[in-house]
Amino acid sequence: MTDLGKYAVEVLSAYAVTLALLVVLVLGIGLRSRRTRAALARAEAAAKAAADRHDHA
Amino acid sequence: MSLWEYANPTRFMAATRHLVPVTSALAGICIVAGLIWGFFFTPDDFRMGSTVKIIYLHVPSALLAINAWLMMLVTSLVWLIRRHHVSALAAKAAAPVGLTMTLIALITGAIWGQPMWGTWWVWDPRLTSFLVLFLFYLGYVALWATIEDPDTAADLTSVLCLVGSVFALLSRYAVLFWNQGLHQGASLSLDKEENVADVFYQPLLLSMAGFILLFIALVLIGTRTEIRARRLHVLNLRARAGA
Numbered sequence: 014m015t016d017l018g019k020y021a022v023e024v025l026s027a028y029a030v031t032l033a034l035l036v037v038l039v040l041g042i043g044l045r046s047r048r049t050r051a052a053l054a055r056a057e058a059a060a061k062a063a064a065d066r067h068d069h070a
Numbered sequence: 071m072s073l074w075e076y077a078n079p080t081r082f083m084a085a086t087r088h089l090v091p092v093t094s095a096l097a098g099i100c101i102v103a104g105l106i107w108g109f110f111f112t113p114d115d116f117r118m119g120s121t122v123k124i125i126y127l128h129v130p131s132a133l134l135a136i137n138a139w140l141m142m143l144v145t146s147l148v149w150l151i152r153r154h155h156v157s158a159l160a161a162k163a164a165a166p167v168g169l170t171m172t173l174i175a176l177i178t179g180a181i182w183g184q185p186m187w188g189t190w191w192v193w194d195p196r197l198t199s200f201l202v203l204f205l206f207y208l209g210y211v212a213l214w215a216t217i218e219d220p221d222t223a224a225d226l227t228s229v230l231c232l233v234g235s236v237f238a239l240l241s242r243y244a245v246l247f248w249n250q251g252l253h254q255g256a257s258l259s260l261d262k263e264e265n266v267a268d269v270f271y272q273p274l275l276l277s278m279a280g281f282i283l284l285f286i287a288l289v290l291i292g293t294r295t296e297i298r299a300r301r302l303h304v305l306n307l308r309a310r311a312g313a
Contacts, residue, residue, distance in 0.1 A: 015109065015110050015120075016120075017120040017123075018114070018119055018120050019119070020119050020120045020121045020185055021120070023121055023124070023181050023182070023184065023185055024120050024121060024123050024124060026181055027124045027127055027128075027177070027178045027181045027182065028105075028109070028123075028127065030174070030177050030178070030181075031127045031131070031174050031177075031178060034170055034173060034174055034177075035170070035174075035284075037170075038166065038167065038170045038288070039284075039288070041166070042166070042167075042288050042291055042292055042295070043291070045295055046291050046292075046294070046295040049295050049298045049299050049302065050295075050298060052302055053298045053299075053301060053302045053305075056302050056305040056306060056309070057305065059305075059309065060305050060308065060309065063309070063312065
């Protein structure tokens, strides 16, 4: 471990806060992307099924 | 091939499909390498001690806080002038990334300032303009969230973005406009005398490249998500109308 001397708390807390915020940001964007993709796939399947029913009728 | 062809959502989705994993992987590699290099393999500064290691977080995040807003300004202008939906959605996707980068810059700046200046915060021109920029980011994100009609939301947020650009530029140039305050000038300069020492320069560049690539990757993912959400909204409206 590198020796941070008397400023260890400041340096480590800056890294911890930054990494935590970056993880929250990346997870937030990633999860919303996944949820939206799944919801769109369901909606497109439902729209296709409705169109097929309309064609058969 | 014209740049405007990417304003077509289908073309944009096709063009960026392979770009997202590449930029994400490069961002991860550059950030990890830059931070490990800077944290473990650079010496302490003779005046700032080990706090100089905060530079690898503070400078890249501050750089992106300002430039994310300027990117939003360009895409907002494209929306206002040419009414391309992808540009408005790209601005919307960039806002949370810029907001987070501004918050990181403010927090790491305060943590760095406390031992160096003896205070967490001072109403210095650069710090104050950065705080106002942060508030503009919050307002921008809130405005998108509160207006239901996407075109109206894009119009109003674009106007807000134009106004906020004054503070984005002030955040960058406040030190030059008002020669007062505690914050130093630019860390990276073409003037060798003003630039950071070479030993800190290379890991800093690597970290900055990583943050820029992360921004690009997240904006691409976010824009693709917004395009899908828009399509989902249209399908839901059609389903409701047909029911």
